[in-house]
Amino acid sequence: MASTVISQGITIEGELTADEDVLIQGTLKGKLVTKDAVSVESGAVVEADIAASSLSVGGQIRGNVTAKDRVDLMPGGRLIGDVKASRLTIADGASFKGNVDMDV
Amino acid sequence: MADVTVVGSGIFLRGSIQGEGDLEIRGRVEGEITVAGEVTIADGALVKADVTGRRITVRGAVAGNLTGEEAVRLEGGARVVGDVRAAAIGIADGALLRGNVQTEKPAAAQRTTVRAAGARLERPAPRVEARKAAAGNGASRRGQAAEERPAPPPPVVPALKKGTRAALRKRAR
Numbered sequence: 001m002a003s004t005v006i007s008q009g010i011t012i013e014g015e016l017t018a019d020e021d022v023l024i025q026g027t028l029k030g031k032l033v034t035k036d037a038v039s040v041e042s043g044a045v046v047e048a049d050i051a052a053s054s055l056s057v058g059g060q061i062r063g064n065v066t067a068k069d070r071v072d073l074m075p076g077g078r079l080i081g082d083v084k085a086s087r088l089t090i091a092d093g094a095s096f097k098g099n100v101d102m103d104v
Numbered sequence: 105m106a107d108v109t110v111v112g113s114g115i116f117l118r119g120s121i122q123g124e125g126d127l128e129i130r131g132r133v134e135g136e137i138t139v140a141g142e143v144t145i146a147d148g149a150l151v152k153a154d155v156t157g158r159r160i161t162v163r164g165a166v167a168g169n170l171t172g173e174e175a176v177r178l179e180g181g182a183r184v185v186g187d188v189r190a191a192a193i194g195i196a197d198g199a200l201l202r203g204n205v206q207t208e209k210p211a212a213a214q215r216t217t218v219r220a221a222g223a224r225l226e227r228p229a230p231r232v233e234a235r236k237a238a239a240g241n242g243a244s245r246r247g248q249a250a251e252e253r254p255a256p257p258p259p260v261v262p263a264l265k266k267g268t269r270a271a272l273r274k275r276a277r
Contacts, residue, residue: 003112007125010109014119014135020112030119 008043022052024059042076055085057094064098109139113148127157129164147181160190162199169203 003020006012010026018034024044031049032038038052044059054069057077065071067085075093084101107125111117115131126141134152137143143157149164160172162182170176172190180198187204195201 003110004115004131005108005110007107007109009107009124010121010127010139011123012117012119012121014117016119017116018112018114018131020114022115026109026123026125 006044040077042074049081111149145182154186 004018004022006022006024006026006028008025011029012027013029015031016022016028016033018032019036020034021036022032022034022038024038024040024046027045027047029047032046033051035053037054037056038050039056040046040059040061042058046059046061047063048061049063049065050061051066053067054071055065055067056072056074057079058074060078062080064081065079065083065085067083069085070087070089071083071085073079073088073090073094073096075091077091077094079094079096080098082099082101083096086102088100088102090096109121109125109127111121111127111129111131111133113130115133117131117133118135120136120138121127121133122136122138124140126143127137127139128144128146129137129149129151130146132150132152137151137153138156140158142159142161143155145151145155145160145162145164145166147163151164151166152168153166154168154171155166156171156173158173160170160176161179162170162177162184163179164181165183167185169187170184170189172193174190175192175194176188176190177194177196178184178188178199178201179196182196182199182201184199184201185203187206188201189204189206189208191208193205193207
């Protein structure tokens with residue numbers, strides 16, 4: 001259980017700064033910065049730039065994504081924006097539009 | 105607890121939270137909170153926002169107005185600076201409140217507020233009469249002083265400048 005949950009039906013607008021993992025099932029607009037993992041679940045809508053240690057995308061994200069560790073695009077996940085991460089996986093059935101920067 | 109939104113203790117949020125469902129805040133929030141469900145502001149939380157919900161339970165610190173459609177409960181350890189308005193208000197022993205209290209449904213609200221500066225109140229004391237009684241017998245000295253003293257009268261500002269009335273009278277003659 002993530003320590004911070006944005007559940008379905010809830011909309012958060014603004015700047016969210018955290019040093020713990022964040023689970024998003026609802027709507028987030030603005031900016032999200034955390035030192036831990038972020039999970040955007042199926043049904044979630046994120047219109048925000050995200051910086052995290054790792055990110056898993058099952059829902060919809062529109063915004064640039066920076067992950068220190070990894071970004072995982074799950075089946076059904078939808079990401080429009082640039083990705084900067086050391087590892088990126090895109091599962092079959094995920095949609096993605098944007099640039100990838102993996103410090104080659 | 106699928107539909108409970110939790111803002112954890114390591115969170116700092118600047119912005120607004122709104123929507124359906126319940127909300128629990130353990131971290132810091134600055135902005136505005138408007139949800140349809142229950143709001144719990146946990147011990148250690150720091151909220152600088154107006155909070156609106158069906159039921160609001162406070163154990164942490166809030167700077168802002170609390171509006172509960174059904175109820176607002178200030179538990180022991182709660183620190184609230186702001187106005188509290190709900191159909192039912194409970195203030196537990198050990199809760200601190202500075203602001204106006206209004207125990208009416210927010211929709212049918214009238215301006216019959218009571219000043220409760222620095223009051224430490226025994227629960228149940230949401231009603232005005234009960235509050236006055238509590239202040240009368242055995243509230244803390246500071247609280248009593250604050251309760252006994254009526255709200256300061258509005259500052260007296262002369263409607264006319266000094267001497268204007270005399271001048272007018274002279275002119276009328």
